[in-house]
Amino acid sequence: MHQVNIPIQNxxxxxxxxxxxxxxxGVMLTGRDSVHxxxxxxxxxxxxxxxxxxxxxxxxxxxxxxxxxIYHCGPVVAGLDTRQFRFVxxxxxxxxxxxxxxxxxxxxxxxRGVIGKGGMGPKxxxxxxxxxxxxxxxxxxxxxxxAQTVTRxxxxxxxxxxxxxxxWVIEVKDxxxxxxxxxxxxxxxxxxxxxxxxxxxxxxxxxx
Amino acid sequence: xxxxxxxxxxxxxxAATDLPPDVEAALxxxxxxxxxGSAARGALETIIKNVELSRANSTPICQDTGTPIxxxxxxxxxxxxxxxxxxxxxVVQATQKxxxxxxxxxxxxxxxxxxxxxxxxxxxxxxxxxxxxxLTIDLMLKGGGCENVGAQYSLPNSQLxxxxxxxxxxxxVLDAVHKAQGKGCAPGILGVAIGGDRGSSxxxxxxxxxxxxxxNNPNPELAALEERLTGESNQLGIGPxxxxxxxxxxxxxxxxxxxxxxxxxxxxxxMCWAYRRRRMTWADxxxxxx
Numbered sequence: 001m002h003q004v005n006i007p008i009q010n011x012x013x014x015x016x017x018x019x020x021x022x023x024x025x026g027v028m029l030t031g032r033d034s035v036h037x038x039x040x041x042x043x044x045x046x047x048x049x050x051x052x053x054x055x056x057x058x059x060x061x062x063x064x065x066x067x068x069x070i071y072h073c074g075p076v077v078a079g080l081d082t083r084q085f086r087f088v089x090x091x092x093x094x095x096x097x098x099x100x101x102x103x104x105x106x107x108x109x110x111x112r113g114v115i116g117k118g119g120m121g122p123k124x125x126x127x128x129x130x131x132x133x134x135x136x137x138x139x140x141x142x143x144x145x146x147a148q149t150v151t152r153x154x155x156x157x158x159x160x161x162x163x164x165x166x167x168w169v170i171e172v173k174d175x176x177x178x179x180x181x182x183x184x185x186x187x188x189x190x191x192x193x194x195x196x197x198x199x200x201x202x203x204x205x206x207x208x
Numbered sequence: 209x210x211x212x213x214x215x216x217x218x219x220x221x222x223a224a225t226d227l228p229p230d231v232e233a234a235l236x237x238x239x240x241x242x243x244x245g246s247a248a249r250g251a252l253e254t255i256i257k258n259v260e261l262s263r264a265n266s267t268p269i270c271q272d273t274g275t276p277i278x279x280x281x282x283x284x285x286x287x288x289x290x291x292x293x294x295x296x297x298x299v300v301q302a303t304q305k306x307x308x309x310x311x312x313x314x315x316x317x318x319x320x321x322x323x324x325x326x327x328x329x330x331x332x333x334x335x336x337x338x339x340x341x342x343l344t345i346d347l348m349l350k351g352g353g354c355e356n357v358g359a360q361y362s363l364p365n366s367q368l369x370x371x372x373x374x375x376x377x378x379x380x381v382l383d384a385v386h387k388a389q390g391k392g393c394a395p396g397i398l399g400v401a402i403g404g405d406r407g408s409s410x411x412x413x414x415x416x417x418x419x420x421x422x423x424n425n426p427n428p429e430l431a432a433l434e435e436r437l438t439g440e441s442n443q444l445g446i447g448p449x450x451x452x453x454x455x456x457x458x459x460x461x462x463x464x465x466x467x468x469x470x471x472x473x474x475x476x477x478x479m480c481w482a483y484r485r486r487r488m489t490w491a492d493x494x495x496x497x498x
Contacts, residue, residue: 019247034318076271076309088306089268094353094391118353118391118450139251140353140393140449141270141482145258162320163310164271176254178247178451192452193389196444200386203440204368208375 003174007067008112016134016179018186023174024113024136027154028069029061032093034165035158036101044108057157057167064169065109069136072098072116074164076143077153085153087170089143092117095135103127119180119189128183135181137188149175209290215488215495216298216345217305220276222497223347223486224268224307227259230421231397231458231483235259238395238448238455248453255448255481266307270393270482272351273308276324276331277414279346281338288335299324299331308349343490346418354396354480357388358413360406363472372472374433377402377462378440384476385441385457390450393480397421398437398460401475403467409475416461417479425462434460448481 004012006026016022031039041048043058050058076089095102095116102114103123112133114124117140128134138146150170157167180188227235235255242249262269278295282288300323302308312326313319324331338344361380363372368383370376381400388396401412425431437460447453458481467473487498 021247021250074271074309076268076273076306078306089262089271089309091271093272094356096391117393118389137449137451139254139258140390141351141480142254142258143269143271144262144265144267145254147267147271148261161318162313162322165320178250180451188452189389189450192446192450195452196386196389196446199444200382203382203443204379208373208378 006069006113008069009067010132013112013132013134014183016182017184018179018182018188020179022136022177022179024069024177025173025175026069027064027169027171028071028115029064030071030073030075030166030168030170032072032074032165033097034161035167036098036105038158039105039108040101044104061157061167062109065111067110067112069113069115070105070111072114075147075168077163077168080163085156087147087150087153090147090150091141091143092138094118095120099123106131106133115177119187125181125185125187128181129185132183134179134183136177137180138175138177146175149173209287210490210493211294212291212490212495213294213297213301215490216295217301218495219345219347219486219488219497220298220302221266221305221307223349223484224273224302225266226263227269228483228485231481232259234421234458235395235481238458241454242448243453246453247451248447248449248455251448251451252455268307268309269484270351270480271309272353273311274349274351274484275311275355276308277348277350278331278333279415279418280333280335281344282335283339283341283343284337286343291335292333295331295333296325341491345488347486347488348414348417349484350414351393351480351482354392354478357384357392357478358410358476359384359387360410360473360475363474374429377474378433378437380474381437381460381476382440382444384478385446386444388478389446390448392478393482394446394450395448395455395458395481397458397479397483398441399477399479400460400462402462402464404465404473404475405468405471406473408465409473410477412463412465413475413477416463417477417483418485419461421459430462430464434462
């Protein structure tokens, strides 16, 4: 088990290889569909003018993401009425929906770790080599267990996106992941996709 | 008419936090199928720990508590209007208690309603009047990750060489499992419907997921195909979470419904391992749960 602290140093992220189990500790940000679209349109491609608290939030998240980690997660949060937030259930969501955005977000903010499930595609893999960064796979559905590694909820941005889509700033201790895409161009997802494809072709050629 | 709000709230709590015994048993068996020390086995062991923890703490097994899908079988004399209102109240309470995540989003504005209510489709409630005095409510919580990898095929499909017969059905189901990879939170459970129109076919594919895992299909031909599809899906080697491994699919359930001469749909609903379905039975003034 590799113990990795956030922010993640260059040499640390480069030392991680596909298949390595990792326990992450430090401060990370959740972000999924609305957040990625908002980041790319408002601050990277500039196709949308900043509105409301956009610029303020941008300034606040920049240092958190520098060498930091984005977690694809829409948590169940208790204490919404009192703002004494607590993560009750917090497993990963399917990452491939962020494939159009992720690489650019990683490069823009210097994001070194992306946590999610199901893996990502070639654009993100290329960004992992460039930044450098890694895709870290959490166990989908293991929500109660993962929530226990969230020691504190430090704050939330863009709660108007809704609880699942907001950016939650969380402190984690020994958050369990497996490296499935590394900074050296390897992707476990691409390997499994190809291997299963050849088995599928054999099966399809069989008679009923 | 009896107010069942409290009993329905318990049904939701149970569904969200306590995995059914047949599913847990299948997951425990699959741990033994994976190599010691492999990522696949690690994932399954994490899953089992999470199931135990969720049950002990009454916290959601998965943070995506999905679309709440209710099937209500009610005896003559019950008001479906009042039952729907009770279900909606229970859903709001379950959201406040953090058994459910606020999951209902306006598709045009992107606004989350915050309480899991929305239009007439959220939560989804189906009503059917039945004989006798017993009221039964089946609830399934189906998450978005697995819903997104569901698929519908119109046969014949020349790309896959799939014709309008069970041989064709087999091919498109295997294709769907391959396309899903680990994205639907494998190991999954396949609900397959053959026939119907596009809408009824998808509904039927979900309804098959209310069956128990060990329940045999009464149609021997479909029973054989179910078994074969589970085995062949596992040969694909996608494994838990798509890490590679022996367990890709835990079970397959197939049903058929009449179709138009022109149409031959095969609909596949993929259910994640967090297969949350529970039943409440109301008889003699008492609720029981399974």
